[in-house]
Amino acid sequence: MSDHGALGPIPPKPNKDELERLAQVAAYYDSPFLNDIMQLIDDQENEAIFASYIQRWPSLVALPSSGAVGTKLNHPAGWNKIIEELFGSIASKLADLGHPSSSLPIIIETREMFGRLSVFHSLPAHEILIQNWIKAACIQSTRTCWECGVEGRMVDLDGVIAPRCEKCFETERKSIEIS
Numbered sequence: 061m062s063d064h065g066a067l068g069p070i071p072p073k074p075n076k077d078e079l080e081r082l083a084q085v086a087a088y089y090d091s092p093f094l095n096d097i098m099q100l101i102d103d104q105e106n107e108a109i110f111a112s113y114i115q116r117w118p119s120l121v122a123l124p125s126s127g128a129v130g131t132k133l134n135h136p137a138g139w140n141k142i143i144e145e146l147f148g149s150i151a152s153k154l155a156d157l158g159h160p161s162s163s164l165p166i167i168i169e170t171r172e173m174f175g176r177l178s179v180f181h182s183l184p185a186h187e188i189l190i191q192n193w194i195k196a197a198c199i200q201s202t203r204t205c206w207e208c209g210v211e212g213r214m215v216d217l218d219g220v221i222a223p224r225c226e227k228c229f230e231t232e233r234k235s236i237e238i239s
């Protein structure tokens with residue numbers, strides 16, 4: 061047996077089509093790897109979205125560099141539209157203000173907490189307009205299905221409170237009942 065195991069050298073990183081094909085194979089054989097493969101597909105999509113954010117808003121979003129932390133985008137995909145509108149507004153406002161570009165990312169982290177968007181940032185507290193945009197985006201997230209991005213409401217998913225549209229709520233409620 062080679063150093064790389066029974067299948068020989070480690071193959072190149074699979075692309076999205078290959079991962080989707082693997083997911084079909086795993087589903088066919090009812091394999092427990094299906095969840096892992098679905099997670100890899102999600103991760104790849106997130107990587108692509110992150111790369112596009114860095115390109116579109118270099119003044120807000122940054123990769124980690126030597127000694128400096130990078131932006132962590134950990135919000136659910138259904139909120140991407142809210143995030144994109146918010147980042148677009150903040151970036152153009154900062155450009156108007158002649159904000160100097162910094163080596164630290166202005167957006168430190170986006171994530172979900174208790175069903176609501178949280179944005180951690182280093183924006184000055186006296187920029188009331190920007191602060192209000194961030195608050196508004198976080199409020200809007202509580203009415204936006206975090207799975208698919210359409211209008212929704214806060215629902216109870218087996219003890220987890222989260223915003224869902226009616227369709228995603230029904231789908232998840234059924235899968236909770238089965239499990």
Ligand SMILES: [Zn+2]
Nearest residue numbers: 205208225228
């Ligand atoms: Zn939905």
